[in-house]
Each structure stands twice: as structure tokens, then as C-alpha cells.
Amino acid sequence: MIPYGRQDIRPEDIEAVTEVLKSDFLTQGPAVPAFEAAICEAVSARHAVAVSSATAALHIACLALDLGPGDWLWTSPITFVASANVGIYCGAKVDFVDIDPETFNMSPDALEAKLRDAEAAGRLPKVIMPVHMAGQPCDMEKIGALARRYGIRVIEDASHGIGGRDGATPTGACAHSDIAVFSFHPVKIITTGEGGAATTNDPALAERMALLRSHGITRDPGRMTRPSEGGWYYEQLELGFNYRMTDIQAALGRSQMRHLGERIDRRHERAAVYDAAFDGWPLKRPWQRPDARSAYHLYIVRLDDGFDRGQVFAALREAGIGVNVHYIPVHLQPFWRQFGFGPGDFPSAEAYYAAAITLPLHATLSEADQSQVISAVGAALGR
Ligand SMILES: *Cc1c(COP(=O)(O)O)cnc(C)c1O
Numbered sequence: 001m002i003p004y005g006r007q008d009i010r011p012e013d014i015e016a017v018t019e020v021l022k023s024d025f026l027t028q029g030p031a032v033p034a035f036e037a038a039i040c041e042a043v044s045a046r047h048a049v050a051v052s053s054a055t056a057a058l059h060i061a062c063l064a065l066d067l068g069p070g071d072w073l074w075t076s077p078i079t080f081v082a083s084a085n086v087g088i089y090c091g092a093k094v095d096f097v098d099i100d101p102e103t104f105n106m107s108p109d110a111l112e113a114k115l116r117d118a119e120a121a122g123r124l125p126k127v128i129m130p131v132h133m134a135g136q137p138c139d140m141e142k143i144g145a146l147a148r149r150y151g152i153r154v155i156e157d158a159s160h161g162i163g164g165r166d167g168a169t170p171t172g173a174c175a176h177s178d179i180a181v182f183s184f185h186p187v188k189i190i191t192t193g194e195g196g197a198a199t200t201n202d203p204a205l206a207e208r209m210a211l212l213r214s215h216g217i218t219r220d221p222g223r224m225t226r227p228s229e230g231g232w233y234y235e236q237l238e239l240g241f242n243y244r245m246t247d248i249q250a251a252l253g254r255s256q257m258r259h260l261g262e263r264i265d266r267r268h269e270r271a272a273v274y275d276a277a278f279d280g281w282p283l284k285r286p287w288q289r290p291d292a293r294s295a296y297h298l299y300i301v302r303l304d305d306g307f308d309r310g311q312v313f314a315a316l317r318e319a320g321i322g323v324n325v326h327y328i329p330v331h332l333q334p335f336w337r338q339f340g341f342g343p344g345d346f347p348s349a350e351a352y353y354a355a356a357i358t359l360p361l362h363a364t365l366s367e368a369d370q371s372q373v374i375s376a377v378g379a380a381l382g383r
Helices: 011-021 033-044 054-064 082-089 109-123 138-151 203-213 247-258 260-277 311-320 347-355 368-379
Strands: 045-049 074-077 093-096 128-130 153-158 179-183 195-198 299-303 356-359
Touching: 011 247, 033 045, 033 195, 033 247, 045 054, 045 109, 045 203, 054 153, 054 195, 054 203, 074 082, 082 093, 082 109, 093 299, 138 153, 153 311, 195 203, 260 299, 260 368, 299 347, 311 356, 311 368, 347 356
Parallel strands: 074 093, 074 128, 128 153, 153 179
Antiparallel strands: 045 195, 179 195, 299 356
């Protein structure tokens, strides 16, 4: 099976991990801050907090913005369930903003209309969480301006997005948001096995997230409420978690970061081959913002009317192509139905879902494998 996504592990990555295994620190050593510094430099953010997963990063990002009971979190229905779940972790309520059918990202127009209604109803969200779907940057300028107008905080779910940019601004620079979050799961752009990071330009948010990552405990005398009782002394200031990233993971991540640009270039080259091959075929190729560079985490096509997505999907799997679908709209998941969501709530998201198929795209996809994918898609579409 040719997978839709796959890690790209090079000999130098293995060496970097081996070095940590021979060192004094497997966790809470120097590799984590070194990885965080590499992220800051690559995405032009002042602070980065590396954690055990993007889900953990989204959770502590929400907590750092004081999302809690009585508050609303709004995100996109076309995302991985974790984006919405973290709102429930915080005891908040969650709602969705429909997507733009062209970009697959949260529609700024739908957001504007929903904010107007929410203001009238007295239920504005505390936090909105746009998702850079497939690595394609959202229109953060518009979303950020709306958030500022209504006094709302913004977390970018940039799980797909590291290495992308909007104009000259890297995804994760937080130019129009409070916090951005990356995932380092093996199918994403770079990997640490499991892992994630939150970036921000606000030192207070960075400090709060660092505290929440490790049980709410500080050893910083400047933050303690009482004089130190000795060299062993630490204080727990609030309820945190063990969301730490190990040094083993961070060394892998730091090594992977060295070729971030090249990895994105490879994805664009492969995407261009698909684009050329599918010219005139009965499908829509993924739209690309002219003034932005997608990280190209996923290559998603939408089948034209008249094709049954289920049948085409099954034929491609049968042919050994590891196609996938990103994503089943979150509001249609059984868990989310208890909050009153159902079919018809977010029509653009549902129409997108009915026609979408993710084709294999990753930095190590060979030309031969890609040709096989293209032939199989042709056969499935009767070409
Ligand atoms: C992968 C992903 C997550 C969760 O990432 P983990 O690192 O697996 O926790 C969250 N949001 C989106 C959009 C993702 O694709």
C-alpha cells in the first residue's frame, strides 16, 4: 500500500537520537530548548513550548487564554477532532464556523456573520481556532482583524502548517494570533514520533504554557510565593499536566528541522506532477492561494458530480493506493451529536466531505509510486 503520508527519516536523524540515548538526559535536558530555539528561528516567533502532542499544545494554549466553563470556543468543522475536543477538556462549549468551499479553511465571511449574530445574542466566543487545512494558510489578516474588533483571542491550529507562509510571514509567527500550534506526528511535515509545539510572541503566555506542561510546578525563585526552603524546593502554582516532550523526541525534531524548506519543496514538486496529470480530469485540484505558500501536508482532490466517492475510494484502496479522507466533519461525529449538532448545520463542510479524497503526498514519495497513483486514479475515473 502506498501511504497517504509517511515520515522521512535520514541517517543524521538516527544519529541525533543515538547521541541523546548516550547522553545524561533522556528528558528535561538541553535538547528540548534547542529544538524550541530552532522552531522560533524557522517561524519567526519569539517563544516556543514543545510538548508531547499537538493535542496537548492546543489544550494548554486554551488554558493559557483562560478558556473555561461558560466560555465558547469556535473552530472549523473540517479538522481533526482534537481541535474541538480541547474546548471540552477546558469545560467550555464548542461551536463551528463553516468553511470556504474553495480553500477548505474557516470562511472569514461566515465568521463575520456568525460573530454579528453572537454579539446580538450575547454569546461571543472567548477563543477562535482557525485550522490551516492541508497546510494552506488561512486568511489570518481578516480573521485577526475580526477577533480584535470583538475582543476575541486566536489560536491557530497549524498542525499541518510548519514551513508554510502567507506572503513573507511564516505560519506560526503569530502575526495575527495569540498562539499557533504545530503537530509532529509522523504523517505531518516533520516528526518527533509523537509531539507538538505552541508558538507565541507573548512572554506571559509562553511562561504559563511552560508551567502547565509540567504539573504547574516552578523552580524559578522569582515566581515563588514563599522563600525557598532549600535546594530541593519547588512550588506548584496551579493544576498542570505531564505534557513534556522527551529529549529523544526533541533531538529528532531538531534534526528534522534542518531540512524543513527542502521537505516543503519536495511536496510542491510532487503536487505539481499531480496538477499536470489531472488537467482536464473530472476532479478539482487543490486550490492554492497565489500570495501564500502551502506547507502541502495533504493533496486533496474533490470528485466532480456524478462520481461516487465511496466507490472511487474503494477502487483506489483495492489498487494498493493508501488514499484517505480528511476529514469527516467533526459536528457529525456521534460524540458531538449530544450537543445538538447534525446534518445540514455546516453545508459547505458537508459538501466538501462528500467529494474529497486525499491522495498520497510526502517527501519520500517516489516517481514510480506517484505514477502508479495517477494510473489508478485514471482507472477509477474511467479514463
Ligand atoms: C494531527 C492534528 C492534530 C493533533 O495532533 P497530535 O500531535 O496527533 O496530537 C490536531 N489538529 C489537526 C488539524 C491535526 O491534523
